Amino acid sequence: MFYILLPILFPILTGIYLLVRKEFNDRKSLLFTSGTGFILTVVSVLLALFRVRGMSFTLFYLTKNLPIVFAVDGISVVFAAMSVIIMLCAGFFSFEYMKHETKEKRYYGFYLIVFGVLNALCFAGSLITFYLFFEMLTLASMPLVLHNGRHEAIIAGLKYLLYSLCGAYMVLFGIYFVYKNSDTLRFIAGGVLSETAGAHTELLLIAAMVMIIGFGVKAGMFPFHAWLPAAHPVAPAPASAILSAVIVKAGVLGIIRVVYYIFGVSFLRGTWVQNTWLTLTLITVFMGSMLAYREPLLKKRLAYSTVSQISYILFGLASMGTEAVTGSLLHVIAHGMIKAVLFLCAGAIIYTTGKTKVSELRGIGKQMPLTMWCYTIVSLGLIGIPPTGGFISKWYLAVGSLSSAVPVFRWLGPLILLISALLTAGYLLPLAIQGFLPGADYDYANFKKREPSLVMTMPILIMTILSVLVGLFPTLLVDWLMQFINLIV
Numbered sequence: 001m002f003y004i005l006l007p008i009l010f011p012i013l014t015g016i017y018l019l020v021r022k023e024f025n026d027r028k029s030l031l032f033t034s035g036t037g038f039i040l041t042v043v044s045v046l047l048a049l050f051r052v053r054g055m056s057f058t059l060f061y062l063t064k065n066l067p068i069v070f071a072v073d074g075i076s077v078v079f080a081a082m083s084v085i086i087m088l089c090a091g092f093f094s095f096e097y098m099k100h101e102t103k104e105k106r107y108y109g110f111y112l113i114v115f116g117v118l119n120a121l122c123f124a125g126s127l128i129t130f131y132l133f134f135e136m137l138t139l140a141s142m143p144l145v146l147h148n149g150r151h152e153a154i155i156a157g158l159k160y161l162l163y164s165l166c167g168a169y170m171v172l173f174g175i176y177f178v179y180k181n182s183d184t185l186r187f188i189a190g191g192v193l194s195e196t197a198g199a200h201t202e203l204l205l206i207a208a209m210v211m212i213i214g215f216g217v218k219a220g221m222f223p224f225h226a227w228l229p230a231a232h233p234v235a236p237a238p239a240s241a242i243l244s245a246v247i248v249k250a251g252v253l254g255i256i257r258v259v260y261y262i263f264g265v266s267f268l269r270g271t272w273v274q275n276t277w278l279t280l281t282l283i284t285v286f287m288g289s290m291l292a293y294r295e296p297l298l299k300k301r302l303a304y305s306t307v308s309q310i311s312y313i314l315f316g317l318a319s320m321g322t323e324a325v326t327g328s329l330l331h332v333i334a335h336g337m338i339k340a341v342l343f344l345c346a347g348a349i350i351y352t353t354g355k356t357k358v359s360e361l362r363g364i365g366k367q368m369p370l371t372m373w374c375y376t377i378v379s380l381g382l383i384g385i386p387p388t389g390g391f392i393s394k395w396y397l398a399v400g401s402l403s404s405a406v407p408v409f410r411w412l413g414p415l416i417l418l419i420s421a422l423l424t425a426g427y428l429l430p431l432a433i434q435g436f437l438p439g440a441d442y443d444y445a446n447f448k449k450r451e452p453s454l455v456m457t458m459p460i461l462i463m464t465i466l467s468v469l470v471g472l473f474p475t476l477l478v479d480w481l482m483q484f485i486n487l488i489v
Contacts, residue, residue: 004057004070006044007080007119011037015112018105027104031095034108038091041115045084048123049077056125056186065179068132069186071125074484078329079253080122082336085466086245087115089459090238093344096455097351101147101236110143114242121250127175127185127262134171134218134254138164141247144239145231156230163227167217171254174211177204178262187257189487191264204263209273211258213280218251220307221314222284229291232303237347240299244306245340249332252313260488265320270405277318278409282416284311289423296357298346301427302339308420309335309382315413316397322482322489324400327393329481330474334389337467338378342428344460345375348452358431365435367450370457372435374464379428381467384421389470394421396478 014037024030049072056071091111098104117137124130138161146157179185181197181204197204217224228248232240259268268274288308295301313335316328348371355361365372381388384395394417401413451457470477 002057003044004048004072004123005059007041007048007123008070008116010044010116011041011112011119012116014040015109015114015116018109018112021105024105030105030108034091034112035095037108037112038088038115041112041119042084042088045080045119048072049080062128066128066185067126068129069125070120070123070129071187072123073187074481075253075256076122078332078481079249080119082249082333083115083118083122083246085463086336086340087118087242089463090241090245090340090344091115093241093347093456093459094236094238096453097238097347098236100351103147106143107147107236107239110140111239111242113140114144114247118246118250121253124257125186127178127187127257130254130257131168131171131175134215134250135165135168137247137250138168138218141243144243145235147236147239148234150234153234156227156234160227160231163217163224167214167224167251170210170214170217171258174207174214174258177207182262185262187261189261189484191260191267192262193264193267197267204267205271205273208258208263208268209276212255212273212277215251215254215258216280216314219248219255219310219314220251220284220288221311222280222287225284225288225307228307229295229300229303232306232343233297233299237299237343237350240303241340241343241347244303244343245336248306248310249313249336252310252317252332255314255317259317259320265489269320274318274320274406275409278315278406278413281311281315281318282409282413284308285315285420286416289420289427293423293427295427296359298349298356298358298361298431299343301358302342302346305342305382305424305427306339308424309339312394312397312417312420315417316400319401319404319406319409319413320489321400321404322485323396323403325485325489326478326481327396327398327400329485330389330393330396330470330477333477334381334393334467334470337463337470338381338388338390341374341378341460341463341467342382344456344463345371348456348460351456352450352452361431362434363438365432366438367448368452369449370451371460372432374460376429376432376436377464378467379432381471382428383424387468387471389467389474392471392474392478 292304381390
């Protein structure tokens with residue numbers, strides 16, 4: 001059973017080693033140590049997924065009734081697999097990108113610690129275990145936002161810390177009430193509320209709403225979304241990629257655990273909590289798309305896009321139907337790959353040209369064709385155009401919403417999702433169109449191709465291919481997801 005601890009210990013210990021070691025003799029030694037940490041983590045995650053699936057391991061007890069326990073279930077596999085692929089690709093992308101950044105040793109140290117903490121969240125087997133590592137994730141990832149040390153980075157880092165801690169304390173508030181009205185804090189499909197919980201229904205509904213909002217802060221849900229567009233533009237591009245593709249999904253995972261494994265769908269379905277949650281998600285979807293459409297900075301535009309797209313996932317979860325939840329988990333996977341590629345493409349453009357505004361990138365497709373083709377393909381996926389993974393996930397979200405029993409939202413949801421898809425096309429495709437078709441006045445004679453090295457392009461290409469494969473061959477994935485979704489919905 002100790003296998004389940006290896007994906008947590010390997011990266012955290014390697015990260016700490018990088019932080020405490022004074023200096024490396026050369027950059028190759030630093031990259032070798034970091035790369036070894038990445039590879040060992042991936043191998044240990046695979047080992048844990050195959051060796052301890054369906055089992056649990058109690059590390060120790062905080063108190064008599066509060067065990068620090070780890071377990072591997074279907075949700076763990078979804079989030080751990082998504083996290084490992086993206087963290088590995090963004091990590092190797094960093095090997096080239098971070099050449100023009102200072103303090104690489106510190107960057108890789110905290111990057112690896114974040115990797116380990118994310119694995120701990122995926123494998124957390126109880127609410128108290130999840131909460132401890134959720135707090136740790138904020139503290140470990142904040143240095144990635146602060147990395148360049150400039151004034152705007154410090155302000156963004158402090159905003160990220162303040163928002164995240166406020167959200168975490170909201171979750172802690174709810175944990176107190178859950179603890180008093182449940183038989184255990186372990187994650188059990190269908191919920192853990194005790195038989196006497198019915199006497200405190202309204203109080204528990206308030207606790208559930210507070211916890212959903214608390215975890216929703218990390219997921220960028222309205223009205224606590226402002227940290228995302230502040231943090232993403234100032235962080236190094238690969239750090240922005242994992243912030244947007246992986247770290248925000250820690251909030252999504254927390255909501256899944258609270259709604260489907262602590263309170264249970266039967267307790268929340270049809271209540272004011274579900275209606276309020278649905279309202280907040282649709283506001284966030286529309287607002288994020290509108291703000292992205294109006295934003296001139298490329299990385300900030302992608303950050304607002306994340307605000308919108310993560311609430312697609314939350315909308316499906318709030319609908320509390322089998323097809324809608326399937327769409328949410330598919331979008332966890334598809335959005336993770338797509339948004340990581342978009343931020344890495346933005347990083348490749350910044351690294352190669354130094355340009356950050358969309359208006360400055362006319363003709364970029366002529367200079368960086370491979371990068372921009374990957375950008376274009378995953379943009380089509382985020383819009384929801386077949387045969388990409390984004391189309392499959394949004395299809396299930398729309399069908400799940402239409403088949404739900406929630407008045408108004410059953411038709412309002414697909415309508416907002418459609419409007420958001422049009423806005424997504426409006427803020428992503430102009431860069432591709434102007435990049436490949438810059439117009440007759442473009443200096444075609446003097447441009448030259450400036451693709452970054454394979455160390456940067458290969459991670460982009462790999463995740464682009466994976467995002468398309470999810471859309472081309474979704475049946476096996478959907479059938480597998482249904483095996484445990486039917487247990488919780």
